Amino acid sequence: MFNLKKIKPATYEIPPEQGMRVPGLVIATEEMFENREIDQPLQQVCNVAHLPGIVGYSIAMPDIHWGYGFPIGGVAAMDAEEGVISPGGVGYDINCGVRLAIVPIEFKNISGSNKDKLLKKIFEEVPSGIGKGRKNTPELSDKDYQQIIEKGSRWSVEEGFGFPVDIEHTESHGHIEGGDLKAVSKHARDRGKSQLGTIGSGNHFVEIGEVENIYLPDIAKQWEIQKGQTYVLIHSGSRGFGHQVCQDTLNTFVKLPIIRELPDKQLACAPIHSDLGKQYFKAMAAAANFAFNNRQRILHFVRIAFQKVLEIPPEQIRLIYDVCHNIAKFETHNGKKLCVHRKGATRAFGPGHPELAPIFKSTGQPVLVPGDMGRASHLLVGLGNPLTWCSCCHGAGRARSRHQSMHEWRDKHPIEYMKSQGVQVLANSYRTIAEEMPDAYKNVDSVVLAVEEAGLANRVARLKPSLVVKG
Numbered sequence: 156m157f158n159l160k161k162i163k164p165a166t167y168e169i170p171p172e173q174g175m176r177v178p179g180l181v182i183a184t185e186e187m188f189e190n191r192e193i194d195q196p197l198q199q200v201c202n203v204a205h206l207p208g209i210v211g212y213s214i215a216m217p218d219i220h221w222g223y224g225f226p227i228g229g230v231a232a233m234d235a236e237e238g239v240i241s242p243g244g245v246g247y248d249i250n251c252g253v254r255l256a257i258v259p260i261e262f263k264n265i266s267g268s269n270k271d272k273l274l275k276k277i278f279e280e281v282p283s284g285i286g287k288g289r290k291n292t293p294e295l296s297d298k299d300y301q302q303i304i305e306k307g308s309r310w311s312v313e314e315g316f317g318f319p320v321d322i323e324h325t326e327s328h329g330h331i332e333g334g335d336l337k338a339v340s341k342h343a344r345d346r347g348k349s350q351l352g353t354i355g356s357g358n359h360f361v362e363i364g365e366v367e368n369i370y371l372p373d374i375a376k377q378w379e380i381q382k383g384q385t386y387v388l389i390h391s392g393s394r395g396f397g398h399q400v401c402q403d404t405l406n407t408f409v410k411l412p413i414i415r416e417l418p419d420k421q422l423a424c425a426p427i428h429s430d431l432g433k434q435y436f437k438a439m440a441a442a443a444n445f446a447f448n449n450r451q452r453i454l455h456f457v458r459i460a461f462q463k464v465l466e467i468p469p470e471q472i473r474l475i476y477d478v479c480h481n482i483a484k485f486e487t488h489n490g491k492k493l494c495v496h497r498k499g500a501t502r503a504f505g506p507g508h509p510e511l512a513p514i515f516k517s518t519g520q521p522v523l524v525p526g527d528m529g530r531a532s533h534l535l536v537g538l539g540n541p542l543t544w545c546s547c548c549h550g551a552g553r554a555r556s557r558h559q560s561m562h563e564w565r566d567k568h569p570i571e572y573m574k575s576q577g578v579q580v581l582a583n584s585y586r587t588i589a590e591e592m593p594d595a596y597k598n599v600d601s602v603v604l605a606v607e608e609a610g611l612a613n614r615v616a617r618l619k620p621s622l623v624v625k626g
Contacts, residue, residue, distance in 0.1 A: 165184055182548070197226075205418055207238060210493065211232055215230075217602045218499065225496065226499075229497075232496070233496070235494050241422055243422055243498075246401070249400060249439055249482070252481075253478055254477035255534060256389075257386055261383045278581045280459055284355075303445055307327075308321070317455050331482070340399065347394055356626040360388075362528065363620070365618070366617075367617045378514075380475070387472070411431070443479065475534070480497065481499065489541065502546060503539065504537050504539050519537045528620050578621055600617075
C-alpha cells in the first residue's frame with residue numbers, strides 16, 4: 156500500500172502524493188512492517204503531511220500506533236509564521252510524560268515484606284484511577300492555577316513538594332511559557348482542581364524496579380546511575396484539566412473552513428498566529444504546566460512512601476529527568492523557528508544544546524522510554540538528530556487495542572500471572588490490569604534498538620520493573 160523506500164538504517168521514506176506537502180518518514184526495522192495493523196497509522200502519517208506549513212517530514216517513531224488525527228508516535232514541525240497548530244498533534248493528555256528517579260539502595264537489598272509494604276504505601280499515597288482526585292486536600296483556586304501557569308513545577312517545589320534541584324532535571328525547567336488562565340474554561344479548571352499528585356487511568360503508572368544493565372558506563376557515571384540500584388518511573392499527565400482543554404478547542408476547530416481541505420477532520424487546526432491558534436497555545440501551555448506540577452507532586456508522595464517504609468530521606472531520592480510526550484513547542488532548528496508537535500514522542504537534544512542544564516550539556520539529554528510492566532523500560536541519551544527535529548520514541552507502543560487485550564485476558568488471572576513473572580501489581584480496577592498486560596505492547600527492546608540504529612538516541616540503561624501501581 157505504501158511505497159516505502161529505505162534511505163538510512165532503520166529509516167524509511169514515504170514519497171509525497173495525493174496532496175501531501177512533504178514526504179513521510181518512518182523510523183522502524185523491517186520486522187515492524189509485518190504487523191498487519193501498521194497500515195492505519197501509516198495512513199495517518201500521510202494525512203498529517205497535508206497540513207499547511209509543515210516542513211521536513213511527517214514523522215513516525217517505531218512505537219507508532221493509531222491515534223486521534225495524528226498517529227501516537229508522530230512528530231511534525233510547522234513553520235512558526237505560516238504553519239498551523241493542531242490539538243490532534245498534541246493529544247488529549249497534554250504533556251503526558253515520564254520522570255525517572257534513583258533511590259540510594261540496591262533493589263535486592265529491599266526485603267520481600269518491605270517491597271509489599273512499599274507498594275501498598277505508594278498505592279495509598281498516590282491516588283490512581285479514572286477521575287480520581289486527592290481527598291482531604293485543598294482544591295486549586297484560580298490563584299493557584301495562576302501560580303502554576305507563571306512558575307510551572309517550581310510552584311510545587313516552593314510549596315514543599317520537592318527540591319530546587321528537581322527543576323534543573325526537568326524538560327524546559329518544568330515550565331512552558333505563554334500560558335494564560337483566561338484561555339482555559341471553568342469546566343477544565345473544575346476537572347483538575349483536586350487532581351494534582353494523582354496518576355489517572357489507562358497506561359499511567361508508578362513503577363519501582365532495578366537498574367538491570369548499563370550500556371554506556373561513562374554517561375551512567377556522570378548521571379550517578381549504577382547497576383543494581385532501585386529506580387522509580389512515573390508516567391502521568393495533565394489529567395482532566397488537559398483533557399478538557401483539548402476537547403474545548405476541538406469543539407471550535409472542527410467548525411473551521413480549513414477542515415474541508417484536510418483528509419481527516421481529526422486533523423482540525425488553526426493558523427499559529429490566528430486568534431484561535433494563540434488561544435489554544437495559551438491553554439495548552441497552562442495544561443502542560445499543570446502536568447509538570449502533577450508529576451512533581453507524585454514524586455514527592457513516592458519519596459514520602461520510601462521514607463515511611465525504608466527510612467530513606469526524600470532528598471536522597473534523586474530525580475534524573477522528566478520528559479514531555481504530548482506537546483507542541485516553539486524551537487529553533489537550522490536557524491528557523493518552528494512549532495514542533497510531538498505526540499507520543501520525546502525530545503532528544505544532543506550534547507551542547509543551550510536549553511539543557513549543565514550536567515546534560517556534555518552528555519546529551521536523558522530520554523525515558525517506558526515499556527510494558529512485564530519486560531523492561533529504558534533510559535537513553537539523545538543525539539540531537541536533525542532529521543526528526545531532535546525527537547525520539549516515547550515507549551513500547553501498543554500492539555493490540557485495550558478492547559482486544561481485555562478480551563484476551565477476560566477469563567484468565569492477570570494479577571497472578573504477573574506475580575509468576577516476578578511483578579506485583581496494584582490498580583483500582585481489574586479492567587486496567589487486563590488492558591495493560593505485557594502482550595498488549597510491542598517489545599520495547601526492539602523499539603529502542605530501532606531508534607539507536609537510526610541515530611536518534613543511544614541506550615544508557617535497561618530498567619527491570621517489579622512493583623507497579625497502574626492507573
